[in-house]
Amino acid sequence: MRNPIITLTTDFKTKDGYVGAIKGVIKRINPKVEVVDVSHQIEAFDVLGAAFALNNFYRYFPRGTIHLVVVDPGVGSPREPLLIKSEDFFFVGPDNGIWSFVYQNERITEIIALTNKKYFLAEPSSTFHARDIFAPVAAYLSLGIKVGEFGNPAKECFKLIIPEPELKRKVLLGQVIHIDHFGNLITNIGAELLKNNQIAGMMVGTKWIKRMVRSYFEIPENQLGVLVGSSGFLEIAVNQGSAQKVLKSRIGTKVKISFK
Amino acid sequence: MRNPIITLTTDFKTKDGYVGAIKGVIKRINPKVEVVDVSHQIEAFDVLGAAFALNNFYRYFPRGTIHLVVVDPGVGSPREPLLIKSEDFFFVGPDNGIWSFVYQNERITEIIALTNKKYFLAEPSSTFHARDIFAPVAAYLSLGIKVGEFGNPAKECFKLIIPEPELKRKVLLGQVIHIDHFGNLITNIGAELLKNNQIAGMMVGTKWIKRMVRSYFEIPENQLGVLVGSSGFLEIAVNQGSAQKVLKSRIGTKVKISFK
Amino acid sequence: MRNPIITLTTDFKTKDGYVGAIKGVIKRINPKVEVVDVSHQIEAFDVLGAAFALNNFYRYFPRGTIHLVVVDPGVGSPREPLLIKSEDFFFVGPDNGIWSFVYQNERITEIIALTNKKYFLAEPSSTFHARDIFAPVAAYLSLGIKVGEFGNPAKECFKLIIPEPELKRKVLLGQVIHIDHFGNLITNIGAELLKNNQIAGMMVGTKWIKRMVRSYFEIPENQLGVLVGSSGFLEIAVNQGSAQKVLKSRIGTKVKISFK
Numbered sequence: 188m189r190n191p192i193i194t195l196t197t198d199f200k201t202k203d204g205y206v207g208a209i210k211g212v213i214k215r216i217n218p219k220v221e222v223v224d225v226s227h228q229i230e231a232f233d234v235l236g237a238a239f240a241l242n243n244f245y246r247y248f249p250r251g252t253i254h255l256v257v258v259d260p261g262v263g264s265p266r267e268p269l270l271i272k273s274e275d276f277f278f279v280g281p282d283n284g285i286w287s288f289v290y291q292n293e294r295i296t297e298i299i300a301l302t303n304k305k306y307f308l309a310e311p312s313s314t315f316h317a318r319d320i321f322a323p324v325a326a327y328l329s330l331g332i333k334v335g336e337f338g339n340p341a342k343e344c345f346k347l348i349i350p351e352p353e354l355k356r357k358v359l360l361g362q363v364i365h366i367d368h369f370g371n372l373i374t375n376i377g378a379e380l381l382k383n384n385q386i387a388g389m390m391v392g393t394k395w396i397k398r399m400v401r402s403y404f405e406i407p408e409n410q411l412g413v414l415v416g417s418s419g420f421l422e423i424a425v426n427q428g429s430a431q432k433v434l435k436s437r438i439g440t441k442v443k444i445s446f447k
Numbered sequence: 448m449r450n451p452i453i454t455l456t457t458d459f460k461t462k463d464g465y466v467g468a469i470k471g472v473i474k475r476i477n478p479k480v481e482v483v484d485v486s487h488q489i490e491a492f493d494v495l496g497a498a499f500a501l502n503n504f505y506r507y508f509p510r511g512t513i514h515l516v517v518v519d520p521g522v523g524s525p526r527e528p529l530l531i532k533s534e535d536f537f538f539v540g541p542d543n544g545i546w547s548f549v550y551q552n553e554r555i556t557e558i559i560a561l562t563n564k565k566y567f568l569a570e571p572s573s574t575f576h577a578r579d580i581f582a583p584v585a586a587y588l589s590l591g592i593k594v595g596e597f598g599n600p601a602k603e604c605f606k607l608i609i610p611e612p613e614l615k616r617k618v619l620l621g622q623v624i625h626i627d628h629f630g631n632l633i634t635n636i637g638a639e640l641l642k643n644n645q646i647a648g649m650m651v652g653t654k655w656i657k658r659m660v661r662s663y664f665e666i667p668e669n670q671l672g673v674l675v676g677s678s679g680f681l682e683i684a685v686n687q688g689s690a691q692k693v694l695k696s697r698i699g700t701k702v703k704i705s706f707k
Numbered sequence: 708m709r710n711p712i713i714t715l716t717t718d719f720k721t722k723d724g725y726v727g728a729i730k731g732v733i734k735r736i737n738p739k740v741e742v743v744d745v746s747h748q749i750e751a752f753d754v755l756g757a758a759f760a761l762n763n764f765y766r767y768f769p770r771g772t773i774h775l776v777v778v779d780p781g782v783g784s785p786r787e788p789l790l791i792k793s794e795d796f797f798f799v800g801p802d803n804g805i806w807s808f809v810y811q812n813e814r815i816t817e818i819i820a821l822t823n824k825k826y827f828l829a830e831p832s833s834t835f836h837a838r839d840i841f842a843p844v845a846a847y848l849s850l851g852i853k854v855g856e857f858g859n860p861a862k863e864c865f866k867l868i869i870p871e872p873e874l875k876r877k878v879l880l881g882q883v884i885h886i887d888h889f890g891n892l893i894t895n896i897g898a899e900l901l902k903n904n905q906i907a908g909m910m911v912g913t914k915w916i917k918r919m920v921r922s923y924f925e926i927p928e929n930q931l932g933v934l935v936g937s938s939g940f941l942e943i944a945v946n947q948g949s950a951q952k953v954l955k956s957r958i959g960t961k962v963k964i965s966f967k
Contacts, residue, residue: 189738194727200628201486202496204503205677207454210483211507218449218509223730224484224744226721231629232687236722243724247731247838249738260687263662313662315677318507368720369751402783402833417725417835427752427780460888461746462756464763465937467714470743471767478709478769484744491889492947520947523922573922575937578767 191329192221192248196237196256197317198229205315209255209322212308216326232260234284235347235438239365239373242288243418245276255317255325256280263313267341268301268320272334279325281316284347291349302338352376359444361421363436370429372436376421376444389413390443391423391434403427451589452481452508456497456516457577458489465575469515469582472568476586492520494544495607495698499625499633502548503678505536515577515585516540523573527601528561528580532594539585541576544607551609562598612636619704621681623696630689634702636681641704649673650703651683651694663687711849712741712768716757716776717837718749725835729775729842732828736846752780754804755867755958759885759893762808763938765796775837775845776800783833787861788821788840792854799845801836804867811869822858872896879964881941883956890949892956896941896964909933910963911943911954923947 193213199205206227213222225244229237237258245254259281271278271286273293278286282300289295301320304311306327311319324337352361352375359380365373372391388397398412406412406426411433416422421444423430430436453473459465466487473482485504489497497518505514519541531538531546533553538546542560549555561580564571566587571579584597612621612635619640625633632651648657658672666672666686671693676682681704683690690696713733719725726747733742745764749757757778765774779801791798791806793813798806802820809815821840824831826847831839844857872881872895879900885893892911908917918932926932926946931953936942941964943950950956 192734194730196724196727200488201484202488202490202500203625203627204456204485204500205627207456207483207485207500207504208507210454210485211504211509211512214452214483214512215507215509222483223727223734223742224721225724225727225730228720228722230722240722240724240727244727244731247728247735249731249735252731252734261664264664312677314674318677365723367723367725404781404784414834417832417838460748461744462748462750462760463885463887464716464745464760465887467716467743467745467760467764468767470714470745471764471769471772474712474743474772475767475769482743521924524924572935572937574934578937 190219190221192223192252193325193329194223194225194248194252194254195227196225196229196240196254197227198231198233198237198258199227199317201227205318208318212318212322213326216323217329220326220329229258232258234258234260236365237285238287238347241285242292245289248276250275253277253279253325253328255321256285257317257321258285259283259316262316266345268316269341269344270299270301270324270328270334270337271295272297277328279321279328282341282345284345286344287347287349290344290346297334298341298344299334299338300341303336306332306337350375352380357446359446361442361444363438363440363442366431366436366438370425370431371416372423372430372434372440373416373418374421374423374442376442378415378419378421381421385447387445387447389423390445391436392440394434396423450479450481452483452512453585453589454483454485454508454512454514455487456485456489456501456514457487458491458493458497458518459487459577461487465578468578472578472582473586476583477589480586480589489518492518494518494520496625497545498547498607501545502552505549508536510535513537513539513585513588515581516545517577517581518545519543519576522576526605528576529601529604530559530561530584530588530594530597531555532557537588539581539588542601542605544605546604547607547609550604550606557594558601558604559594559598560601563596566592566597610635612640617706619706621702621704623698623700623702626691626696626698630685630691631676632683632690632694632696632700633676633678634681636702636704638675638679638681641681645707647705647707649683650705651696652700654694656683710739710741712743712772713845713849714743714745714768714772714774715747716745716749716760716774717747718751718753718757718778719747719837721747725838728838732838732842733846736843737849740846740849749778752778754778754780756885757805758807758867761805762812765809768796770795773797773799773845773848775841776805777837777841778805779803779836782836788836789861789864790819790821790844790848790854790857791815792817797848799841799848802861802865804865806864807867807869810864810866817854818861818864819854819858820861823856826852826857870895872900877966879966881962881964883958883960883962886951886956886958890945890951891936892943892950892954892960893936893938894941894943894962896962898935898939898941901941905967907965907967909943910965911956912960914954916943
């Protein structure tokens with residue numbers, strides 16, 4: 188029997204000891220669970236960034252893994268604390284959009300609004316639900332407590348409106364939805380949209396990029412190129428440099444793919 | 448039988464491999480111990496910051512956890528290397544003030560100055576006691592070696608002078624003692640001081656804040672508010688922004704609470 | 708029987724979920740392996756920085772530890788993916804110079820170019836070999852698969868030209884090869900070169916430093932000193948400050964030791 192896994196993804200950084208508190212709460216409830224740090228470096232309050240990061244890693248973990256994600260600008264507000272069960276995984280965190288890609292890509296079997304205080308720390312604060320609600324719930328879940336024990340089925344869940352690319356004649360209109368720490372610009376254009384088409388080039392802002400490549404090293408150093416990135420989306424990169432800096436782009440920057 | 452836990456808190460960052468060396472030393476001495484990262488992002492040489500972070504997390508861990516904390520501007524100086532045993536935990540690191548809150552909040556049962564070289568790495572350096580002294584001591588401790596084996600009772604221990612708030616008539620004078628990475632200003636005014644009083648407002652520098660709230664979301668976006676934070680102290684926050692930036696405060700900034 | 712260990716060292720930061728994907732891949736293949744974070748904060752594309760960090764920690768781990776290091780500006784290029792076995796450790800990552808100190812300091816017994824796709828993820832990308840090639844190879848290796856199974860002996864391996872110090876009469880010429888996060892300047896002058904000599908001082912750029920010390924605290928605050936650092940090399944430090952900032956040095960800055 189292998190030990191259960193809880194992954195942690197937050198925007199807490201680590202210097203204040205907040206992440207330490209979360210880990211302590213979990214290990215005290217279930218000493219056998221394995222806690223795996225994914226990131227505590229999500230930009231503060233960046234719900235979309237957390238959703239995107241989650242989409243990059245969750246499916247690689249063993250079946251039954253519990254993914255705890257807390258980027259929670261609305262802590263203490265009426266936004267529900269959630270436990271989501273899909274066919275393969277569990278997800279624990281606030282109902283604020285961080286699960287948007289999960290709803291898109293997973294077969295969800297149950298969504299529970301966390302209300303059963305038996306599984307919270309005593310006297311939960313209204314400023315630190317990660318420690319007082321989400322961490323203990325994830326830990327009790329890893330002990331085998333049934334999903335339905337934690338609360339009641341949730342009625343409506345919040346989804347970020349992640350823009351869909353639009354096809355207009357021979358032009359595909361999309362936008363940048365994530366910028367990774369190398370400065371690669373990741374768009375909302377999935378690789379599958381390109382399958383039966385030959386690309387003439389991509390316009391980013393006012394810059395026309397013709398270089399379509401398979402890997403970063405095919406781009407001459409410090410030049411721009413377009414490729415299908417490891418997340419399965421079209422991405423704009425500079426070899427050993429930052430496309431974000433070269434193009435001064437940001438989340439939402441429009442891109443246009445022209446087909447031949 | 449669960450495995451013992453050693454938590455790690457340092458100002459080493461990780462890029463130089465120093466933290467890797469600490470983990471290797473520990474795992475080589477006790478392969479079964481579980482090493483839990485709390486933080487390696489404490490500001491360089493920030494002893495008070497380490498003490499505050501420690502206070503935020505240590506008590507949530509299971510009984511018997513060993514907390515290794517190394518922010519050590521005086522490495523190689525005559526400051527003692529310490530092992531502290533309280534009723535519930537062990538603490539290992541330099542005698543320079545990082546244990547100030549522990550001394551305040553824990554029942555201490557033993558304090559040992561580490562002198563027994565049998566439990567150090569051979570030929571310890573005078574620049575990296577974390578690797579050569581503290582890590583191996585923590586690892587041997589996790590194997591069940593008795594506290595008294597590691598050295599002799601320490602006579603005097605260093606405590607930071609953590610300022611106490613002062614009550615003058617209907618005004619409570621305090622100060623900022625920590626700024627978390629969200630920019631929340633955490634004061635030395637504990638929640639218990641407010642119990643039987645109604646607050647009229649708080650003065651921070653020259654700014655008067657009347658908004659007393661229970662959670663961040665009750666503050667209008669980008670406005671200031673005062674609440675009891677998750678560490679149990681009064682804190683000044685901006686909803687989805689940084690109170691530190693808005694108020695240009697720093698550690699030591701004076702605050703005044705007026706009671707009705 | 709203790710569980711095998713895989714250490715992780717990358718320049719991926721953590722915010723994009725890339726490191727999470729690596730950990731998931733490993734845990735899915737071998738749930739019993741212990742994954743130990745060394746660093747994900749290596750400067751982007753800094754192969755020498757990764758090589759230096761590795762040299763600071765690898766030897767402290769238990770025999771049999773697998774060190775996975777991925778700083779890989781040439782991902783997708785013809786640079787080989789490697790598995791290196793030494794008497795005590797395994798090393799997995801690209802053939803781009805990150806193993807330079809390992810080749811210098813370890814007895815290498817086998818070097819394998821990874822070609823056996825059986826041990827890769829299905830359809831490996833050409834942008835993320837850490838997830839698709841290196842992580843699964845390390846995980847299968849931790850299950851006990853024989854080194855020779857993963858590919859064919861590699862013929863030539865890439866080594867960084869790490870400059871050697873030169874002795875000219877009573878002057879030793881060296882240079883800065885690493886700057887740690889405290890701002891200490893670490894040179895290529897090993898402690899063993901100083902054994903039978905008395906040092907008169909060190910010239911860094913145009914600055915003459917006479918203060919030879921054993922530990923940082925012997926240097927007056929904010930002054931410069933020279934000492935043998937924990938990596939075994941001569942290093943220039945400022946007590947509770949940054950020598951890098953004071954001297955405006957960088958990797959490659961020349962230093963001169965004068966002997967008496």
